Amino acid sequence: MTDPDMADKIYIEPIHWRNIEKIIAIEKPDAILPTMGGQTALNTTLDLNRHKILEKYNVEIIGASVDSIDMAEDRELFKNAMTDIGLETPRAYVAKDFDKALVIQKDIGYPIIIRPSFTLGGSGGGIAYNKQDFEKIVKRGLDLSPTNEVLLEESVIGWKEFEMEVVRDKNDNCIIVCSIENLDPMGVHTGDSITIAPAQTLTDKEYQNLRNQSIQVLRKIGVDTGGSNVQFAINPDNGKIYVIEMNPRVSRSSALASKATGFPIAKVAAKLAIGYTLDELRNEITGDVIPSSFEPSIDYIVTKIPRFAFEKFKEADYHLTTQMKSVGEVMAIGSCFKESLQKALRGLEVGIDGFDEIIFEESLSPKERQDLIVKEISTPSSNRILYVAQAFREGMSIDDVFNLSGIDKWFLNQVYEIIISENEIKINQLI
Incomplete structure (x- = not known):
């Protein structure tokens, strides 16, 4: 968007409502499309509306209304909206100060999830297991939230996490571009989790249920046109579904879904915002043979692995929570999950070719080595998947892991089958 060959005008300015007002005064646009610029664009649009700038210059918001942005991003409004349409969310309450947060914590107990409103990548959020962590995370969250509020939520750590990329047009035509499954259970920010598209462990009934609920969410929130991302948690024991949140914009997950399926979500969303409908737009990936109203179908597996830079920040905690810590990601395509996973590991450019064997210090006893593996598997971290593979090498069972x-x-x-194949290659000296 900052390419002079693409954009008519480019302004290199801090993204603040006062600067945007100056640009609006100069350029006199008819409309503003906030759903293409991430969380910053949404927050800035709300600021412009709050200060009556859009009204002053007669600028229309397209793609999503102020009310829909507010309802999706304000944790309390979102929870109430989901209740209105009969969808379940984790038990949660909003606090605007630390004293209120303490009262809520006593009701919910530990562990408790803290989610600040209107922040990017879960900034300021986290999981508190004790009072010391709770105080630190809540105060940080209140400080980082533009509205100085946090949602305190019951823990669904351990539940399976899924995302649905949905596109809707002005005629209420809705399609699911892609389902995405998080390898890590709930408790890890989706940007820090290994993710797989399409989802691999959903039954057809569960998939159809998530599909229907995603469309319900878009209709209730009021995203009239464009793409949105809806996140769900599923209890692996009984199949219970919670709606976690939705992003009323083109997001990081949208970029992954676009690359995974070849469906240009951002391009389509922009055209939908100016009045096109899905059946009027042709799907480029099919050579314009079918319209964009057909849901993409893929016969391969896409795996995304986040890239971390903890080696540059020696004092940073490499364990993962609901606050995003990755600095990038790699994506790999394979005919099966095992192929795409190993391609992605190799693509991280961290000196590994896949599930390389972990070299432990020689001073560690077998018991100490086992304890270290158990510790690394038990707590989400940037390299947990490598310790999972190592656990199978050390003789641990799938149930244990x-x-x-x-x-x-x-x-x-x-992963276990990959290690079995590795052992067969070693035994038979095939390399």
Whole structure:
């Protein structure tokens, strides 16, 4: 968007409502499309509306209304909206100061999830297991939230996490571009989790349920045109579904879904915002043979692995929570999950070719080595998947690793089969 060959005008300015007002005064646009600029664009648009700038210059908001942005981003409004349409969310309450937060915590107990409103990548949020962590995270969250409020939510740590990329037009035509499954259970920010598209462990009934609920969410929130991302948690024991949140904009997950399916979500969303409908737009990936109203279908597996830079920040905690810590990501395509996973690991450019064996210090006893593996598997971290593979090398069973990590057994079995193949290659000296 800052390419002079693409944009008519470019302004290199801090994104603040006062600067945007100056640009609006100069350029006199008819409309503003906030759903393409991430969380910053949404927050800035709300500021412009709050200060009556859009009204002053007669600028129309397209793609999503102020009310829909507010309802999606304000934790309390979103929870109430989901209740209105009969969808369940985790038990949660909003606090605007620390004293109120303490009262809520006593009701919910520990562990408790803290989610600041209107922040990017879960900034300021986290999971508190004790009073010391709680005080630190809540105060940080209140400080970082533009509205100085946090949502205190019951823990659904260990539940399976899914995302649905949805596109809707002005005629209420809705399609699911892609389903995305998080390998890590709830408790890790989706930007820090290994994710797989399409989802691998959903039954057809569960998928159709998530599909229907995603469309319900878009209609209730009021995203009239464009793409949105809806996140769900599913209890692996009984199949209970909670709606976690939705992003009323083109997001990081939208970029992944676009690359995974070839469906240009941002381009389509922009055209929908100016009045086109899905059936009027042709799907480029099919050579314009079919319209964009057909849901993409893929016969391959896409795996995304986040890239961290903890080696540059020695004092940073490499364990993962609901606050995003990754600095980038790699994506790989394969005919099966095992292929795409190993391609993605190699693509991280961290000196590994896949599930390289972990070299432990020689001074560690077998018991100490086992304890270290158990510790690394039990707590989400940037390299947990490598320790999962190492656990299988050390003789741990799939059930053992599942009980420690909460990672779905289907994924664990895939990693286990990779290690079995590795052992066969070693035994038969095939390389």
